[in-house]
Amino acid sequence: MTRDSDALGTWLIRRLEDVGGETAPDPDLVVAYAEGRLSGEERDIVEARLAESDAGRALLEALMDAGAVEARVPRAPARGRLLKLAVLSAAAILLVAVGIKASGILERKAEVVPSGTLLASAFDAARTADPDLFESLRPLSSDELAAAGPGPERGGMKLWEPAFVVTAPGAFRWEAVEGATTYLLKVSDEQGQEIYTARSLEPVHGWPPDALRVNAGQVYLWEVETRTQEGNTVKGRKTFTVAGPEVYRPYRKGLELLQAKANPRIAKLAEAHLAIRYELWVQARLSAQAHVRNHPGDEAGRVLLERIHRQLGMPKPENR
Numbered sequence: 001m002t003r004d005s006d007a008l009g010t011w012l013i014r015r016l017e018d019v020g021g022e023t024a025p026d027p028d029l030v031v032a033y034a035e036g037r038l039s040g041e042e043r044d045i046v047e048a049r050l051a052e053s054d055a056g057r058a059l060l061e062a063l064m065d066a067g068a069v070e071a072r073v074p075r076a077p078a079r080g081r082l083l084k085l086a087v088l089s090a091a092a093i094l095l096v097a098v099g100i101k102a103s104g105i106l107e108r109k110a111e112v113v114p115s116g117t118l119l120a121s122a123f124d125a126a127r128t129a130d131p132d133l134f135e136s137l138r139p140l141s142s143d144e145l146a147a148a149g150p151g152p153e154r155g156g157m158k159l160w161e162p163a164f165v166v167t168a169p170g171a172f173r174w175e176a177v178e179g180a181t182t183y184l185l186k187v188s189d190e191q192g193q194e195i196y197t198a199r200s201l202e203p204v205h206g207w208p209p210d211a212l213r214v215n216a217g218q219v220y221l222w223e224v225e226t227r228t229q230e231g232n233t234v235k236g237r238k239t240f241t242v243a244g245p246e247v248y249r250p251y252r253k254g255l256e257l258l259q260a261k262a263n264p265r266i267a268k269l270a271e272a273h274l275a276i277r278y279e280l281w282v283q284a285r286l287s288a289q290a291h292v293r294n295h296p297g298d299e300a301g302r303v304l305l306e307r308i309h310r311q312l313g314m315p316k317p318e319n320r
Contacts, residue, residue: 029264030060041294045264115266115300122262122270129257133250139273145303149310157236158313159224165279167243167251169207169214172222174236176203179228187212188221195220217244243280251278268294269301272308281311292317 032038033046050056119139127134158175172185185205187196196212198205214220223237243251254274262270268291275284288305295301305317 030056034060041267042264115269115295115298118263118266119270119273119300122258122266123273125261126254126257129261130253133254134257137254137274137277139270140276140304140307145307147307147310149307150313156234157224157226159222159236159238160312160314161282161285162222162240163238163312164281165241165243165247166282167248167280169209169212170282171207172205172224174203174224177226177228177234179230179232180226180234181229182226184225186223186225188223190219192221214242216242216248218242243278247278247280251275251280265295266291266300269298269304272304276308281308284308285312289317 029038029042029046030050033043033050038046050060116139123134123137123139127137157177160173160175162170162172174183177183181201183200183203183205185196185198185200186194188194196208198208219239219241221237221239223235225233225235227233251274255271258270258274259267268287272284272287272291275281275287285305285308288301288308291298291301292305302317309315309317
């Protein structure tokens with residue numbers, strides 16, 4: 001690709017950003033949408049932006065007319081007749097004239113911006129918006145990502161979650177014990193008072209909102225016991241803390257800022273890093289898992305999810 005081609009691609013992107021307004025979708029996302037390469041949250045975001053943005057629809061229409069993308073989606077729905085901005089139409093003609101495949105330019109632009117860079121930019125933007133809140137909040141460093149996690153737990157059974165700090169009820173999860181037929185779950189408060197018991201046939205038990213009520217800022221102990229077919233008793237125990245306002249409020253505020261500032265491609269990844277800074281490891285797992293599911297080839301997401309699993313004592317996540 002020539003220097004003139006690169007310059008033209010840069011010019012097109014800048015002009016689109018100049019005229020697109022706040023609702024115009026990112027040009028590389030428009031091209032990825034046209035070629036059917038988006039899924040899930042990203043596709044929903046682009047479609048919502050296209051519905052509001054004349055500039056975005058004009059770019060999509062112009063790229064299709066020029067044959068600059070191998071379109072795999074219907075043309076963007078117009079409000080009457082599409083308003084094709086002159087600068088975009090001219091840009092599309094220039095793209096054809098110099099033989100540039102616009103999708104190649106934009107794909108390469110996305111490729112040279114790795115998730116780690118986008119992640120750092122999102123935290124920097126949030127820090128600019130709220131210096132006090134984000135003064136000490138950063139994505140995990142390479143050393144933190146490589147950490148081994150806590151040592152082995154006491155007892156013969158590993159309990160996974162809830163653990164550390166939680167913001168809302170979720171589910172109790174633990175490792176399966178070979179030969180176990182049923183599990184006994186017990187939950188106690190800080191005074192050692194047993195507040196909930198239940199039996200489960202599987203190594204997971206949904207949180208019973210009516211039967212198990214917990215208080216913000218309180219620490220709780222949960223235990224699981226089972227007996228194998230050979231008659232051996234296996235137990236495990238773990239504590240968790242319900243987040244109080246001193247944790248929950250700044251976390252929610254930071255979450256809103258990151259959602260507004262982060263590139264959609266790494267939004268869930270940013271949420272996971274933020275959750276870890278508040279010891280919300282279970283919430284971090286859910287966010288990182290969502291990111292990996294939407295972007296299975298992203299190395300940053302895979303490394304973070306593995307780090308979270310180590311912290312919770314869970315098996316290494318499967319590569320899909």
